[in-house]
Amino acid sequence: MSTVVSHPELQRWINEIFDHCEAKEVYLCDGSQEQFEELAEKLVAAGTLVRLNEERRPNSYWAHSDPRDVARVESKTYICSERQEDAGPTNNWRSPLEMKATLTDLYKGSMRGRTMYVIPFSMGPLGSEFSIIGVEITDSAYVVLNMMYMTEVGRTVLERLGDDGNFVKCLHSVGAPIDDEESEDVPWPCNPENTYIAHFPETEEIWSFGSGYGGNALLGKKCLALRIATAVARREGWLAEHMLILKLTDPSGRVHYVAGAFPSACGKTNLAMLVPTLKGWKAETIGDDIAWMRFGSDGRLYAVNPEKGFFGVAPGTSSKSNPVAMETIKHSTIFTNTALTEDLDVWWEGIEQEPGKLTDWQGKPWDPSVGSPAAHPNARFTVPASNSPTIAPEWQDPNGVPISAIMFGGRRSSLVPLVTESFSFDHGVFMGATMASETTAAAEGKVGKLRRDPFAMLPFCGYHMADYFAHWLAMGESGDDSKLPKIFLVNWFRRDADGRFLWPGYGENSRVLKWMIERVEGKVDALSTPLGLVPKPEDLDLEGLNLEPERLTQLFDVNESELIEEVVSIEEHFNSFGPKLPKRLWDHLERLRSTIRNN
Numbered sequence: 001m002s003t004v005v006s007h008p009e010l011q012r013w014i015n016e017i018f019d020h021c022e023a024k025e026v027y028l029c030d031g032s033q034e035q036f037e038e039l040a041e042k043l044v045a046a047g048t049l050v051r052l053n054e055e056r057r058p059n060s061y062w063a064h065s066d067p068r069d070v071a072r073v074e075s076k077t078y079i080c081s082e083r084q085e086d087a088g089p090t091n092n093w094r095s096p097l098e099m100k101a102t103l104t105d106l107y108k109g110s111m112r113g114r115t116m117y118v119i120p121f122s123m124g125p126l127g128s129e130f131s132i133i134g135v136e137i138t139d140s141a142y143v144v145l146n147m148m149y150m151t152e153v154g155r156t157v158l159e160r161l162g163d164d165g166n167f168v169k170c171l172h173s174v175g176a177p178i179d180d181e182e183s184e185d186v187p188w189p190c191n192p193e194n195t196y197i198a199h200f201p202e203t204e205e206i207w208s209f210g211s212g213y214g215g216n217a218l219l220g221k222k223c224l225a226l227r228i229a230t231a232v233a234r235r236e237g238w239l240a241e242h243m244l245i246l247k248l249t250d251p252s253g254r255v256h257y258v259a260g261a262f263p264s265a266c267g268k269t270n271l272a273m274l275v276p277t278l279k280g281w282k283a284e285t286i287g288d289d290i291a292w293m294r295f296g297s298d299g300r301l302y303a304v305n306p307e308k309g310f311f312g313v314a315p316g317t318s319s320k321s322n323p324v325a326m327e328t329i330k331h332s333t334i335f336t337n338t339a340l341t342e343d344l345d346v347w348w349e350g351i352e353q354e355p356g357k358l359t360d361w362q363g364k365p366w367d368p369s370v371g372s373p374a375a376h377p378n379a380r381f382t383v384p385a386s387n388s389p390t391i392a393p394e395w396q397d398p399n400g401v402p403i404s405a406i407m408f409g410g411r412r413s414s415l416v417p418l419v420t421e422s423f424s425f426d427h428g429v430f431m432g433a434t435m436a437s438e439t440t441a442a443a444e445g446k447v448g449k450l451r452r453d454p455f456a457m458l459p460f461c462g463y464h465m466a467d468y469f470a471h472w473l474a475m476g477e478s479g480d481d482s483k484l485p486k487i488f489l490v491n492w493f494r495r496d497a498d499g500r501f502l503w504p505g506y507g508e509n510s511r512v513l514k515w516m517i518e519r520v521e522g523k524v525d526a527l528s529t530p531l532g533l534v535p536k537p538e539d540l541d542l543e544g545l546n547l548e549p550e551r552l553t554q555l556f557d558v559n560e561s562e563l564i565e566e567v568v569s570i571e572e573h574f575n576s577f578g579p580k581l582p583k584r585l586w587d588h589l590e591r592l593r594s595t596i597r598n599n
């Protein structure tokens, strides 16, 4: 095979994979528009993509996946550290030797008949102290297009890498060789029986096999920027988090940046694109899914968004719930598993337009009388962040933005109040470590089941979760107390007895953000409760909302028997980590338990 790059180790690896996977040819991705169009055309010809109506949705495409390949597969995701105890009880584990043996067999000839794409990419602005370079080798052109929207790809990255720079090796194959040159390829090749998403944190490698779905196949995102990055961050003393980053400007022009961790499909993208309903407030987006954070020389915690695009949930997105997203995806967007309209535009449940005659996400004529949705609940859009009308000018600042407040949140139909501030940074770590959420369609498995999802990182932490808690505590200790972000637990998803959401959410969440900022600025007091500090009724700005007082009460009501159940459940959760669980977290649980006893 001819030389494609000047970096000797990268070239050696390319040769090795090319020979082992028996690819037809090598294609070096340079990040150019010409290549994007060439690959898009190829995918249209293969039936993977449908080009959307050029007038209604310029430069956009629709894909629908194999129905067995629609979400992240946590049961097939592995952290392959040398020692099992380093992966911890929340991760699947195999020894690197064993996993590499299994996968080496599977990769043998797995790219037969296919082009092997080499994608040099950067997570984080090139040249930033924060950034990490990766190279993904994949046999999926769909992956290339999505990576081009989600990350910095191509020549600029290779230049930065030089001839001896470090990069994370990210290997991906859909695991569906074309053995017979004559036979036609399927539109969405994948191999669900043999899917593995394997991470080697010690050697900083990712081996993904069998799936073409975003979170399993776009290896810069969940695999590198979270699972591998958490392990690197622990060694180097920073944080890799499943967080949105939002810029807020108050009516007097003062700016604050806030970050927020919510499990998948629990509102990060929406909050990152929030349109405040409060007069005079302005919100802009820095990032919608991942934050890398480290202390700056001034002692404040700085965050960058390592991504360059959004991979957002389509269903539920409308000009009412998220007008910014609707504006962002007007052009240059790849839609996956939405429905397709007759005039070649996209449709999903919750969008305002009437459905008309549709092709459903499985590519079949949609029959509404059957009762199944036209779009898959985890249908996604992939779009460059630069499309967004509210992207903040500093969103790619190599130094990041200083964080004033951190939110943790999830779907809790009961118990957890609309907003609670932690008593201290440590107590905030307790809030993160104990958060729980009802499961969503973003991952395989049952929807609506309550599970502990610490820091919204359950599927993304690349090492022992109790060590991760300890790392958070240590970060708090190494920081200057007066400059640490304040920590809040929020819940937009509490329901009334009829199952309706108590809080209107979306743009109205700005009311909660305002209170947080006022707390950060020391402008208002708070009321102490067993779970933390809550707003005094007069301090939560509800003007013009028409929220019945009864509903407001319910939003903050903490039912004692539910609280007792919660304490028992947290104890079980903590016990699952064994002796590694930091004592300080046990102390917070004991304090909570004692408040119940004293009542």
Ligand code: GDP
Pocket (backbone or CB within 6 Å): 262, 263, 264, 265, 266, 267, 268, 269, 270, 271, 288, 312, 313, 315, 316, 317, 321, 492, 493, 501, 504, 505, 506, 509
């Ligand atoms: P992400 O996956 O964490 O980025 O979550 P998204 O922002 O994409 O939202 C996932 C789902 O939650 C969508 O169906 C949204 O419509 C819904 N959602 C987001 N924010 C809110 C909110 O404030 N209240 C309610 N009730 N639903 C929300």
Ligand code: PGA
Pocket (backbone or CB within 6 Å): 072, 215, 263, 264, 265, 266, 268, 269, 289, 311, 312, 313, 442
């Ligand atoms: P999400 O991102 O958090 O926006 O859903 C994708 C995922 O977590 O799978």
Ligand code: MN
Pocket (backbone or CB within 6 Å): 242, 263, 264, 289
């Ligand atoms: Mn996510």
Ligand code: MN
Pocket (backbone or CB within 6 Å): 265, 268, 269, 270, 288, 289, 311, 312, 313
């Ligand atoms: Mn999102």
